[in-house]
Amino acid sequence: MANSKIQHNKLLGLYRTQVITLINSAFLYFCTMKKIIFNLFAILFIAATIQAQESGGPEIATETELAKQAQNPIAAMISVPFQNNTTYEIGETHNFTQNILNFQPVWPLSFEKFNVITRAIIPIVSQPNLAGGENDNGLGDMNLTAFFSPNKPSAVTWGIGPVLQFPTATASNLGSQKFGIGPSLVVIATQDKWVYGFLINNIWTLDDLRTEKKMILQPIVNYNLEKAWYLVSAPIWQANWNMSDGNQWLMPLGGGIGKIFRIGKMPININAHMYYNAKMQDPNWGRWQSRFQIQFMFPK
DSSP, rough: OOHHHHHHHHHHHHHHHHHHHHHHHHHHHHEEEEEHHHHHHHHHHHHHHHHOOOOOOOOSOOOOHHHEEEEETOOSEEEEEEEEEEEEEETTTTOOOEEEEEEEOOOEEEESEEEEEEEEEEEEEEOOTTTSSSSEEEEEEEEEEEEEEEEEEEEOEEEEEEEEEEEOOOOOOGOOOOOHHHEEEEEEEEEEEEEEEEEEEEEEETSSOOOOOOEEEEEEEEEEEEEEEEEEEEOOEETTSSSSSTSEEEEEEEEEEEEEEEEETTTEEEEEEEEEEEOSSSSSSSSSSEEEEEEEEEOO
16 A cells, blocks of 8 residues: 555656646747747837938838838848738647748849849747647748849739758658758739739759658739728648649638838838638648738838
8 A cells, every 4th residue: 555655656746747847848948939039029129210210311112102012022122021820720629720930031132134032931830739738839941932033113023933941840740851942933913903913832852852742822912902901812822742632732712901000110011811721631620720910121
């Protein structure tokens, strides 16, 4: 009886130790990610304050013009978007949630006859554990695209270039952890209050070109309203060519609303979307997803 009690107390102590370790790990991770995101936002708001204190000169562009630039993935403008994507009701029991916060800095390089628009996507992923337990949190694979685009103003503009995938995922279920490469193309048209077009890329991993074969196709439709409000639909359609026929596509449908405003002289673009996954690669994937984006803009 005494031995059973001692063994029980040992197991209870071990359990408590594991729980405390798990809580501490989760707390440290949360604090680390919170500090990273907070510091990024702090830097941008300091930049906004500096711009607000600059003296003189007319506004660089109207909010309507800025909205059209924000809606163009290859606008020759430095910008720093934070895009949060959440998918709900994942799994057979529909009680899991995936969250991906994308840090997406855009940096243009201008030359005599063309621009090179560099766009990075650094995902911070919270991936559900469908077997039960807490979500797995960490970095996903980073993407970097360099669009070569003519710098002559036109109603229809385009950009083409390579997309690179870097194996930055901190766990195997947060990304492939493989280096990948492929082509990318974007075409954007501007007509009165409309900005529309598409972005497409395809990535192959370089180990044997079979670990990952995936494509992203993003149709882009924006309609600009009064007072810098706009309607937007920009779903991200994903294809996994390694899946069986009929299960290769994830195709959300929907849209949202956005607005341009200023802090001092810094323009900021915010928008919110809701999408319904009309076609899915996995029948247990969530049907609904939301997107919220804040974009800090640094026009010339």
